[in-house]
Amino acid sequence: MTATLTPTTGKIGQSILRKEDPPLLTGEAKYTADLNIPGAVFLALVRSPYANARIVSIAKSDALAMPGVIAVYSGAELAPLWAAPMPCAWPVTPDMLNPAHHPVAQSQANYVGDAVAVVLAHTDAQARDAVEKVVVEYDASEAVIDLEDALSDRVLVHPHLGTNKSYRWELKPQGDLSEIFANAVFTVKERYIQQRLLPMAMEPRAVAAVPQPFGGDITLYSATQIPHILKVMAAITLGIPEHQVRVVAPSVGGGFGCKLDVYAEELLCMALSRKHGIPVRWTETRSENAVATVHGRGQVQTIELAADANGRVQAVRVHIIGDMGAYLQLVTPGVPLLGAFLYAGVYDVPALSFECDGVFTNMTPTDAYRGAGRPEATYAIERAMDSLASKMGVDPMELRSRNYIKPEQFPYTAMTGLVYDSGDHQAAATKAAGMADYAGVRAEQATRREAGGTKHLGIGVSSYFEMCGLAPSRVLASLNYSAGGWEAATVRVLPTNKVQVVTGATPHGQGHETSWSQIIADKLGVSPDDVDVLHSDTALSPLGLDTYGSRSLVVGGIAIVLAADKVIAKAKAIAAHQLECSEDDLDFADGLFTVRGTPDRNMPMAAIAFAAFTAHNLPDGMEPNLEAHTTYDPPNFSWPFGCHICVVEVDSETGAVEVLKYVAIDDCGNQINPMIVEGQVHGGIIQGLAQALFEEACYDEAGNLRTSTLAEYLVPAASDVPSMITGHTYTPSPTNVLGVKGIGEAGTIGAAPAVINAIVDALAPFGVHDITMPASPQRVWQTIKEAAK
Amino acid sequence: MQISMTVNGVARSADVEPRTLLVHFVREQLGLTGTNIGCDTSSCGACTIHMDGESVKSCTVLAAQADGAAITTIEGLASADGTLHPMQESFRQCHGLQCGYCTPGMVMAAVGLLNENPNPTEAQVRVGLEGNLCRCTGYHNIVKSVLHCAAG
Numbered sequence: 001m002t003a004t005l006t007p008t009t010g011k012i013g014q015s016i017l018r019k020e021d022p023p024l025l026t027g028e029a030k031y032t033a034d035l036n037i038p039g040a041v042f043l044a045l046v047r048s049p050y051a052n053a054r055i056v057s058i059a060k061s062d063a064l065a066m067p068g069v070i071a072v073y074s075g076a077e078l079a080p081l082w083a084a085p086m087p088c089a090w091p092v093t094p095d096m097l098n099p100a101h102h103p104v105a106q107s108q109a110n111y112v113g114d115a116v117a118v119v120l121a122h123t124d125a126q127a128r129d130a131v132e133k134v135v136v137e138y139d140a141s142e143a144v145i146d147l148e149d150a151l152s153d154r155v156l157v158h159p160h161l162g163t164n165k166s167y168r169w170e171l172k173p174q175g176d177l178s179e180i181f182a183n184a185v186f187t188v189k190e191r192y193i194q195q196r197l198l199p200m201a202m203e204p205r206a207v208a209a210v211p212q213p214f215g216g217d218i219t220l221y222s223a224t225q226i227p228h229i230l231k232v233m234a235a236i237t238l239g240i241p242e243h244q245v246r247v248v249a250p251s252v253g254g255g256f257g258c259k260l261d262v263y264a265e266e267l268l269c270m271a272l273s274r275k276h277g278i279p280v281r282w283t284e285t286r287s288e289n290a291v292a293t294v295h296g297r298g299q300v301q302t303i304e305l306a307a308d309a310n311g312r313v314q315a316v317r318v319h320i321i322g323d324m325g326a327y328l329q330l331v332t333p334g335v336p337l338l339g340a341f342l343y344a345g346v347y348d349v350p351a352l353s354f355e356c357d358g359v360f361t362n363m364t365p366t367d368a369y370r371g372a373g374r375p376e377a378t379y380a381i382e383r384a385m386d387s388l389a390s391k392m393g394v395d396p397m398e399l400r401s402r403n404y405i406k407p408e409q410f411p412y413t414a415m416t417g418l419v420y421d422s423g424d425h426q427a428a429a430t431k432a433a434g435m436a437d438y439a440g441v442r443a444e445q446a447t448r449r450e451a452g453g454t455k456h457l458g459i460g461v462s463s464y465f466e467m468c469g470l471a472p473s474r475v476l477a478s479l480n481y482s483a484g485g486w487e488a489a490t491v492r493v494l495p496t497n498k499v500q501v502v503t504g505a506t507p508h509g510q511g512h513e514t515s516w517s518q519i520i521a522d523k524l525g526v527s528p529d530d531v532d533v534l535h536s537d538t539a540l541s542p543l544g545l546d547t548y549g550s551r552s553l554v555v556g557g558i559a560i561v562l563a564a565d566k567v568i569a570k571a572k573a574i575a576a577h578q579l580e581c582s583e584d585d586l587d588f589a590d591g592l593f594t595v596r597g598t599p600d601r602n603m604p605m606a607a608i609a610f611a612a613f614t615a616h617n618l619p620d621g622m623e624p625n626l627e628a629h630t631t632y633d634p635p636n637f638s639w640p641f642g643c644h645i646c647v648v649e650v651d652s653e654t655g656a657v658e659v660l661k662y663v664a665i666d667d668c669g670n671q672i673n674p675m676i677v678e679g680q681v682h683g684g685i686i687q688g689l690a691q692a693l694f695e696e697a698c699y700d701e702a703g704n705l706r707t708s709t710l711a712e713y714l715v716p717a718a719s720d721v722p723s724m725i726t727g728h729t730y731t732p733s734p735t736n737v738l739g740v741k742g743i744g745e746a747g748t749i750g751a752a753p754a755v756i757n758a759i760v761d762a763l764a765p766f767g768v769h770d771i772t773m774p775a776s777p778q779r780v781w782q783t784i785k786e787a788a789k
Numbered sequence: 790m791q792i793s794m795t796v797n798g799v800a801r802s803a804d805v806e807p808r809t810l811l812v813h814f815v816r817e818q819l820g821l822t823g824t825n826i827g828c829d830t831s832s833c834g835a836c837t838i839h840m841d842g843e844s845v846k847s848c849t850v851l852a853a854q855a856d857g858a859a860i861t862t863i864e865g866l867a868s869a870d871g872t873l874h875p876m877q878e879s880f881r882q883c884h885g886l887q888c889g890y891c892t893p894g895m896v897m898a899a900v901g902l903l904n905e906n907p908n909p910t911e912a913q914v915r916v917g918l919e920g921n922l923c924r925c926t927g928y929h930n931i932v933k934s935v936l937h938c939a940a941g
Contacts, residue, residue, distance in 0.1 A: 017882065020889070021881045021889075022881070024889030026822015026873070027864045028826065028864075029891065076879065200924055201888075202827045202835060202890040202925075203888070228813055228867070251889065252887075253825070253890025254887075254925055256798035284835070285829045286829045431873055508888035509888030678930075679884050679926060681928040682926055683887065683924070684927075686927030709829065709830040710827075710828045710922065711830040718914070718916075718918045718919060718931065719915040719916045719918075720919075724929055
């Protein structure tokens with residue numbers, strides 16, 4: 001199955017420089033906060049300083065007396081503006097508890113940062129100054145911060161629910177796992193903490209709502225990944241006819257899942273702009289972002305493996321507690337489910353049991369963050385495999401080799417019923433081991449251990465499977481997701497043979513304009529420079545399901561191909577008509593239709609485009625245009641995979657971890673633009689490595705976020721991280737016409753377990769068996785000391 | 790209060806509140822929105838510009854402090870004919886940007902870095918840019934871009 005990438009003479013497969021770059025490099029690009037909106041007034045929010053507090057009273061008079069203030073509203077006063085609570089689109093079970101969540105709390109604040117009142121003023125500074133003058137009296141209670149404590153229901157986040165448990169979701173095998181565990185030669189049981197993370201897209205969120213003076217139409221500009229979904233949800237939540245809502249995502253400065261949501265501030269700007277008849281805008285500050293934008297991860301995982309004498313894993317049993325935060329945002333409860341199917345990793349395991357308890361806590365809601373469920377699952381299985389290897393005294397790569405699903409087993413129907421379309425895990429691992437000089441590092445490690453000293457070498461491996469390309473609509477239905485997983489595309493050849501491509505995918509850094517242009521260039525025989533990609537505006541691109549879950553290319557890109565095929569079919573009919581031949585006698589290559597055997601009888605696409613425009617001589621009944629629309633629903637998820645190897649040096653005196661080498665072999669099938677693929681891998685790896693080494697949203701017992709600025713929350717800088725050695729194997733997907741697989745999240749999924757496995761490996765001589773993320777110097781040092789006890 | 794300065798070669802003067810930060814003055818009063826704001830603790834460097842030839846985080850400077858200074862923002866870096874500055878071109882060639890939000894500050898910081906040290910090592914580039922955060926690239930290609938530019 002594994003093949004080298006087929007050399008191509010076309011644009012697909014070329015590292016073409018990005019079309020997106022010049023405006024971004026010169027400051028010309030407009031992010032939402034950059035938009036010049038005459039007459040706009042500013043929204044600012046009064047946010048609760050308490051994690052669990054009843055709102056006793058709100059005194060507005062001092063704020064109303066401040067310069068420039070237009071209005072101050074409490075949550076109760078805003079209640080009539082909402083036709084429905086804020087949406088959660090993923091009711092994972094029929095009995096899932098989902099407390100009503102309004103843009104501004106009406107009687108009870110449930111996390112630090114929960115909005116309790118809003119101010120409108122003529123400038124941003126005036127609005128924020130006035131926020132300080134709104135006097136809110138609170139009756140504060142104990143906060144629920146710990147997940148196991150939350151599950152005990154000792155203190156309730158939403159007392160009217162009677163429990164903190166939102167749902168229990170299960171994936172159960174046919175047979176009885178306890179028997180397998182009882183008969184196993186080796187078992188391991190591990191507990192891992194997936195700490196909460198702050199997504200920290202470099203652009204904080206920003207919103208501007210602009211009402212039309214007459215007729216009720218409204219345009220929402222937002223730093224969002226999901227203008228299409230947001231349009232539907234905003235219409236429902238505000239009770240505005242959907243056709244009167246237009247949503248535009250201008251340049252968006254990174255998302256990583258945190259802009260895959262319907263946020264209070266979007267709804268507030270829309271509602272207040274309608275109420276006051278003027279544009280209303282809001283730009284998030286970074287410290288506001290830390291509490292008001294969704295967090296990621298937040299799980300307590302228990303994983304058990306049962307293996308035979310050879311270390312062949314027979315069963316995996318998993319229980320997790322998922323931290324929902326105070327409310328369910330757009331896909332909050334579904335995030336753990338996206339990982340559920342991957343707890344057996346890349347291994348040929350006959351039985352998997354998975355249970356998830358989703359619990360409410362008095363913290364900012366969690367939701368999708370790069371990988372969403374899959375990094376957590378991969379971490380658990382890859383860490384547990386190292387524990388099993390350690391217990392057996394087997395090299396971790398050897399143990400993995402014994403368990404990999406073999407290339408000839410693909411397509412592989414997993415015990416969960418999902419079909420893994422293709423893969424060659426041993427090939428990826430072998431290549432990674434070679435590039436990392438695995439044997440050499442092991443030899444040096446042995447030498448160092450012999451010699452003693454304080455600089456300890458460790459090498460960690462992580463083999464991953466990624467389930468992305470969200471997603472076949474019927475599979476989403478089986479998971480109770482409220483929407484489909486298709487994507488829409490239009491390809492429109494203009495009279496002068498320039499091409500407009502309309503995509504429902506919504507880029508925010510991924511380079512869709514470039515990649516889509518490459519695809520169209522090869523399909524239609526034009527230059528990528530002759531292709532204009534329209535996106536991120538529901539007026540230009542009315543249909544779409546946007547960008548998340550590494551879906552844009554594998555769903556949206558395929559839609560582009562299929563629309564282009566329809567255009568070619570129509571062009572062929574025109575060519576056959578004008579060349580007076582049968583369509584069957586026409587060949588099409590490089591933008592030219594040629595009558596087979598008589599190359600001088602031909603018609604270029606440019607002539608056909610103009611003919612479709614003039615409509616002077618088209619086949620009878622044909623509509624005069626050269627455009628086609630497709631909505632594509634994928635038949636399967638996308639299954640990229642790979643193997644990452646990390647080499648670290650740990651200083652046992654200081655606890656400092658230095659990454660000496662990071663090798664990543666990722667297989668995303670065929671690549672449209674290898675340069676962009678590399679970029680996605682690099683960024684993904686550093687986000688995973690950052691979870692392993694640096695990042696944690698720390699709350700105190702009262703529910704205050706102690707890492708609420710970039711001075712406290714350690715997003716790594718260039719000086720904190722290594723360069724990476726990347727490589728690929730190429731196993732084309734058999735389920736789509738381009739043979740492509742998603743690559744947006746793969747790096748993040750592979751990275752954290754590779755790094756932690758390396759650290760634990762380095763510290764093995766101290767008897768260290770595990771370390772909790774992030775492996776800060778202090779924590780490494782403490783872990784060594786505790787192991788010595 | 791009244792302030793005057795040269796911004797991208799053009800003399801500008803304005804009446805500002807004393808508390809106005811240089812970044813707000815540049816963005817809101819001059820309309821030069823290429824300079825971005827990514828934090829409120831002077832941690833991210835998205836607002837890096839040049840003041841009298843040295844890179845500064847414009848959120849740590851009051852507009853009043855820039856009175857009389859020569860300011861260059863990202864909008865002033867490329868040539869008047871639109872030719873990208875070599876650092877901008879290097880970022881493009883090496884895929885040193887994805888979402889682009891940190892990019893103006895990163896490019897300005899990188900130009901400042903090479904002004905001080907025209908031939909840095911990779912480690913010196915990494916340390917030299919530690920005041921500028923990027924969430925997309927993992928820095929790999931940013932470092933490559935700066936080294937590419939230094940190599941001419």
